[in-house]
Amino acid sequence: MMDWTDRHCRYFHRLLAPSALLYTEMVTAAALTHGDVQRLLEFNETEHPVVLQIGGNDPVMMADAARMGFEAGYDAVNINVGCPSDRVQSGAFGACLMLQPNTVAACYRAMADAVPIPVTVKSRIGVDDHDSETFLETFVQTLADAGCTRFDIHARIAILKGLSPKENRTIPPLNYPRVYALKKRHPALSIHINGGITSATDMQEHLRHVDGAMIGREAYQNPYALTRFEAVLGGGHLAPAREHVVAQMQHYTDAQLASGRVQLKHIVRHMLGLFNGLPGARQWRRTLSEQSHREDADSGLLQRALLAREEAARSVA
Numbered sequence: 001m002m003d004w005t006d007r008h009c010r011y012f013h014r015l016l017a018p019s020a021l022l023y024t025e026m027v028t029a030a031a032l033t034h035g036d037v038q039r040l041l042e043f044n045e046t047e048h049p050v051v052l053q054i055g056g057n058d059p060v061m062m063a064d065a066a067r068m069g070f071e072a073g074y075d076a077v078n079i080n081v082g083c084p085s086d087r088v089q090s091g092a093f094g095a096c097l098m099l100q101p102n103t104v105a106a107c108y109r110a111m112a113d114a115v116p117i118p119v120t121v122k123s124r125i126g127v128d129d130h131d132s133e134t135f136l137e138t139f140v141q142t143l144a145d146a147g148c149t150r151f152d153i154h155a156r157i158a159i160l161k162g163l164s165p166k167e168n169r170t171i172p173p174l175n176y177p178r179v180y181a182l183k184k185r186h187p188a189l190s191i192h193i194n195g196g197i198t199s200a201t202d203m204q205e206h207l208r209h210v211d212g213a214m215i216g217r218e219a220y221q222n223p224y225a226l227t228r229f230e231a232v233l234g235g236g237h238l239a240p241a242r243e244h245v246v247a248q249m250q251h252y253t254d255a256q257l258a259s260g261r262v263q264l265k266h267i268v269r270h271m272l273g274l275f276n277g278l279p280g281a282r283q284w285r286r287t288l289s290e291q292s293h294r295e296d297a298d299s300g301l302l303q304r305a306l307l308a309r310e311e312a313a314r315s316v317a
Contacts, residue, residue, distance in 0.1 A: 053077075152214050286308075
């Protein structure tokens, strides 16, 4: 979810799913070592519980990154061993690190020694020709021997040669039974499944076999679906009206624009799918997309887009 689940997106998603565990987009340990730490790790207190996802392969640097995350207030840190992008591969981390479980284990141990918060691992079920239960078992067992107890597993292999990151999210077939079998062999580990989950019914089925489910693309493309997933979590929260969420985001947007560091387009891009499936959804998306780039754009655009959607919905009716 690089370039997607930034802090504005997470604030928006928290309004829809009060009980969910939110993850940041992946931040590299090198960026934290050499970049603007305050900007990279900034988040809103309402996001809790929130996990910092880190990419890298150097135990010392990863430990330093974990320490920065802890000091910034994150509730946990996660080692990304699942991203298949070219730029991640060129840095020798992400999904290609599944081929080096001992390196990942060394990073885990260094991070776990550095911080008192949980350190978890996100991976695929395999990489390229390494597509077997044995490969996944070896990877997980190596990390479990190092002390890791929670794994978020995307139930697809990563094909690093020949597929783009986008294609890697859809073309390799899903293999949920492999993740279920892993949990059956390791009942003491916390196993959370990811990949292709689009409905509350899907989630309920997965929870019969594993400990949790991670939602990615569906949460971003159809954000109101988070209210249905929230209901499965049993948090007891009533689904907020979409209009109420818009009003809350307008208050948030006012505060962000007042800082002088944020442009409206960086916030509203995450909200385009809020009315998906309802009359007038196209007008909502169009209004936000066409007008949020204007220099004089402000939070009032959200209300104008809402009125435009309602008018379009009435004309359809």
